[in-house]
């Protein structure tokens with residue numbers, strides 16, 4: 001199924017705009033799991049199984065696996081999500097971007113090796129660097145626009161012919177890159193005014209919104225500025241605040257409770 005279809009169906013089926021980020025850090029695992037064989041898979045799969053009915057997507061962050069030499073674990077984890085929770089889309093947070101000939105390999109990595117439904121990309125090398133991804137009409141192409149980090153404005157806010165660069169990015173992608181309807185943008189929860197400006201430019205295009213939870217973004221402001229008229233349009237991502245909500249053997253129950261609380265808070269704000 002196409003990423004955009006799966007996302008829209010998951011928004012409705014699970015009544016949820018929550019995207020759970022999978023950012024394993026073994027030092028934060030419960031002690032009894034920390035040194036277990038296959039601890040990264042056991043931890044992440046437990047989180048996935050405890051939260052799958054409450055989310056619109058999962059977002060594994062590739063550096064967290066690669067730094068642990070756990071790429072094969074990431075492959076197994078994504079296969080596990082597809083097998084056990086079909087219909088829940090997987091966004092590979094890889095932020096790739098390179099010349100076209102190399103980008104082909106990054107597209108194969110994301111979609112053939114890892115079997116992701118969507119991937120995050122850096123648009124600053126331009127259209128040809130993204131074309132191999134755009135050509136995959138069934139896959140989501142999620143481009144950095146206004147990132148959540150404090151330094152995000154260093155370049156993204158620079159004046160670009162009377163508008164900030166991030167809005168030029170949003171405008172160009174909406175107008176020129178989205179012929180297959182498979183584009184989405186990353187806009188941080190930590191900059192709700194900018195999120196609103198992006199929404200005004202992109203129509204109903206989905207926005208991946210990290211920065212809730214550990215980075216302090218405000219759910220109400222995100223919904224006020226970012227939701228579409230039907231109260232969807234957002235994948236509101238939280239990693240650490242969910243993964244490490246508990247630190248004993250009931251960590252998966254704690255993660256479920258944190259996900260449920262976030263889903264309900266979001267739903268109150270989008271309906272209130």
Ligand SMILES: O=c1ccn([C@@H]2O[C@H](COP(=O)(O)O)[C@@H](O)[C@H]2O)c(=O)[nH]1
Nearest residue numbers: 021061147148188210214215238239240
């Ligand atoms: O602008 C961005 C783009 C990506 N991220 C990623 O999202 C998660 C956030 O983790 P939290 O623990 O919920 O803060 C992480 O994987 C980042 O690499 C982002 O934060 N901001």
